[in-house]
Amino acid sequence: MANLNVTVLGGGSWGTTVASLVARNAPITLWARNPTTVAEINTHHTNEVFLPGAILPEKLFATTDLCKAVRGADVIVMGIPSQNFRQVLLEVKKNIRAWVPVISLTKGLELDTRMRMTEIITEVLPGHPVGVLTGPNLAQEIIAGQAAASVIAMEDEIIVQELQTVFKSGLFRTYTNTDVIGCELGGVLKNIIAIAVGMGDGQGAGDNTRAGLITRGLAEVTRLGVAMGGRAETFAGLAGMGDMIATCTSPQSRNRHVGIQLGMGRNMEEIVSEMVMVAEGVKSAPAVLALAEQYKVDTPIFRDVYRVLSGDTSATRTFRGLLRVEAGAESEPG
Structure with missing residues (x-):
């Protein structure tokens, strides 16, 4: 694996963290649009805007x-936000060599097409092996050397096992999975549940409320994910439940942060204007709701979060509504 040249596209917190992990296993190049970020990484081995206090490998x-x-890349890793993903990939197409695997780090959907990032890769770069690296992966903890587990998902079992060794590093353990759809959707859908949980936290909800929302949210994620072709067991693993717990409970979670601010009565424009990094749940919510309607899956939490994000109602009113929903069988929506 040391002979593989890996390129990570995207100089945000997660792209920089993944590039730092890979640097221990293979030659690595990080592409970023911002010349200041690039100069800082090469000169000072830091990326203070996205990873304050972290020291990056000199090999990066x-x-x-x-x-x-x-x-010159043998593997391309895409750490580009969902709404810019296709544009960057079209530039990649002009220079990529045949059969080079392309791995997505992005936990979002393209708004206009409702496509997952691996679907966009397949459309723009037919013939290239595609995959996703996902799981409960908070960049600040991983760059600090804390233990974490992730999943690399590809349909080709041989290639996925080869790439597993590129990403595993120190206390960062990487598992393999062939359920690309399930793993990718787990990362996308949990962001919206995290906004819902944050809305409760912003209004002073307790641990019982949070646990109830996470559990019912996971059921909602699983129903839609399975309807779209994912495997049910995937949503009980790292890419589903694991990622859900981390995103719904961590102070580092951008989507939970958005929910907290909404719960405190602030509006979306104000919240987003203060954020350096993208909260993918905000961007993907309309596409997720449209997919739920397309696949005829009832998703009350997704629906209520979307109504708040679009300004149709307030977080306070919506959260009270969620708590007052008539309870049926646990296997049913609601």
């Missing part, structure tokens, strides 16, 4: 030259 080389970054 950054560049603003996308052509150069892609041309």
